[in-house]
Amino acid sequence: MPYTISEIIVLFFTYSFIGWLWETIYCSIKDHHYEYRGFLFGPYCPVYGFAVTTVLICTKDVQDNIFLLFIVGIIVATVFEYVASLFLEKVFHLKLWDYSKLWGNIQGRVAPVISLFWGFGVILLVKFIQPFVQKIINIEERDTHGWLAVGITIVMGIDTILTVISVERFHITTKMWDNRINQFIERVRSRVESRMAEKGRLKVGDWHHSVIQHYDELKPNRLSWNQKRMLKSFPKLRVLDAPKFMEIKKAILEKENRSNKNTAV
Structure with a gap:
């Protein structure tokens, strides 16, 4: 296992928050008014947390090879997006995105152009963003001994x-x-x-x-x-x-x- 359980929980929360912050800022600027994003009540979007932690774990052995990182990133992100879409539809009867108008889409859940975007996004994530985030998490793990992960689990669980x-x-x-x-x-x-x-x-x-x-x-x-x-x-x-x-x-x-x-x- 490339990460400890407490590291995975903190990674999940960190990228959930970053995803929420990105969506909130982008949509607020686009719509010209403050837009509180996210599926949960709190300031985090779990889909980003799940996606990023899954990608980081699955690409751990190929992160030194840009080409393999790109390919594995595309596969993992596409499979994750398809499964997430299917889960929301079957469990909550909801459909939050629809790629039906994009070429080569599969049931409107995934599409080649979106998958390519995820591939480049994974390279950016692994090579530039994650090293900085990991340094912060290492300091947090040293100082809190995993208790932050416990708090995150309780708060997000209730949410x-x-x-x-x-x-x-x-x-x-x-x-x-x-x-x-x-x-x-x-x-x-x-x-x-x-x-x-x-x-x-x-x-x-x-x-x-x-x-x-x-x-x-x-x-x-x-x-x-x-x-x-x-x-x-x-x-x-x-x-x-x-x-x-x-x-x-x-x-x-x-x-x-x-x-x-x-x-x-």
């Missing part, structure tokens, strides 16, 4: 449990929205069909505007702060079994934000 509960509530809320929208569409359809001379199945056209107009009537639950944050932080997020909610999620967010401002006033 993970709270996030799983929040995501499950988010899933339930979006499915409730979908059910209410479908019921609303059926009511409109039945009302219109009852006035038609010739009965037949009416194709309901643009229902989006009508749903938002009847927002207060349809609303099953208000979206929590974290649920709204998730929708804003991951614009490509899709709840796979709540398609209608996903179609109007932007309008719902705008309506919720306006309601919050009116309440505050």
Whole structure:
């Protein structure tokens, strides 16, 4: 094992935080306002921590060979990204990224151009970033004797449990929205069909505007702060079994934000 357990935990946390910091700064600049990123409540993105520690462990024996480091980095990062996407979809019914429009993609989970990016990223990580980070971790290990790793495990463990509960509530809320929208569409359809001379199945056209107009009537639950944050932080997020909610999620967010401002006033 190239690293001790406590080193792996601290590496995981360090790169989770760096990933969160990078995404927060980049997205805040891009969107022209502060954007709190991350899947968990705390200031860290575990997907970066998992990815980087996995890459560091798997490339330990080839780090002196740039070509092998590039190839192994591509393979490890691509497999990790595919598995992470599959896990989120099967466990949480969520899809946070979609490469369907990129050439050579596999189920929209991975794509060659993204894998090449990861390959160059791994070289940058191993050759320039990790040596500096490792020096800091070595000092930390010497001074805390692994107790920092214990604290990180407890804090992130609690955060993970709270996030799983929040995501499950988010899933339930979006499915409730979908059910209410479908019921609303059926009511409109039945009302219109009852006035038609010739009965037949009416194709309901643009229902989006009508749903938002009847927002207060349809609303099953208000979206929590974290649920709204998730929708804003991951614009490509899709709840796979709540398609209608996903179609109007932007309008719902705008309506919720306006309601919050009116309440505050």
